[in-house]
Each structure stands twice: as C-alpha cells, then as structure tokens.
Amino acid sequence: MILELDEYSEVPIFQQIHDQIVFGIARGELPPGTALASVRSLAMDLAINPATVKKAYDLLKAEGVIATTRRDGSVVIEPGQATPEQVAQLEGDLKVSLARALAQGMDSQATKEIFQNVLNQFRPAN
Numbered sequence: 001m002i003l004e005l006d007e008y009s010e011v012p013i014f015q016q017i018h019d020q021i022v023f024g025i026a027r028g029e030l031p032p033g034t035a036l037a038s039v040r041s042l043a044m045d046l047a048i049n050p051a052t053v054k055k056a057y058d059l060l061k062a063e064g065v066i067a068t069t070r071r072d073g074s075v076v077i078e079p080g081q082a083t084p085e086q087v088a089q090l091e092g093d094l095k096v097s098l099a100r101a102l103a104q105g106m107d108s109q110a111t112k113e114i115f116q117n118v119l120n121q122f123r124p125a126n
Helices: 013-026 039-046 050-062 084-103 108-120
Strands: 066-069 073-076
Touching: 013 050, 039 050, 050 066, 050 073, 084 108
Parallel strands: none
Antiparallel strands: 066 073
C-alpha cells in the first residue's frame, strides 16, 4: 500500500497516515498479520519527522487496529468484537457528520444514500 500525503491539506500529516492505513484495512488491502513499515523507514520514505509517523501508529494502536512489539514491529491485528467504548465513539462521530449534513441542507434520503455509497467502498464484514 502506497501512502500519498497532501502537504497543503488542512488535515494533519499524522491523521492522513492514520486514515489511509484504516482505509487500507477496511478495503482488505492490509489483512490481519500485515506488517507495517517501521516508524523510521516510513518517515524516511515520506520525508517527514519520525514523531509524526509514531503519532499515527500510536493512534492506530489505541484504536485496537494494530499491535506493536519490539520483535515484530507494528502489525495489523485480527478484528475482534467492538467494545462498548468503540461503539459509543462511532455513534458520536456519526452524529456529528449527520448533523453537519442536515445543517448544510441535505435531506435524510440523500444522507442515507451517501452513507450507503461510502459503506459500499469497503469490504463486507465477515
């Protein structure tokens, strides 16, 4: 998987790295067991500070998407059952996105269609 960063984006670089890895996992491009590049290696490849990559990896680890060990480095983990905290976080994120869409004048049907179109971009759940 090749990461493409937009240095002019308002989205911080660490968030762009995080999001692209999450998208890769959701699309099945990074299956469980896939080793990610080391922090130092990815930072060199992208010509960015290693602390930026570490911040993205730390966020992925906190979200339960990757595991990091000294021996194996950072590896995509097998998805498990979502925790109540993860479900609550998702609900909160969706509420904000849906409220923004409605505040911008999108109707419920259009919002549902957009949601379904985005969901269809990812691999089906097991």
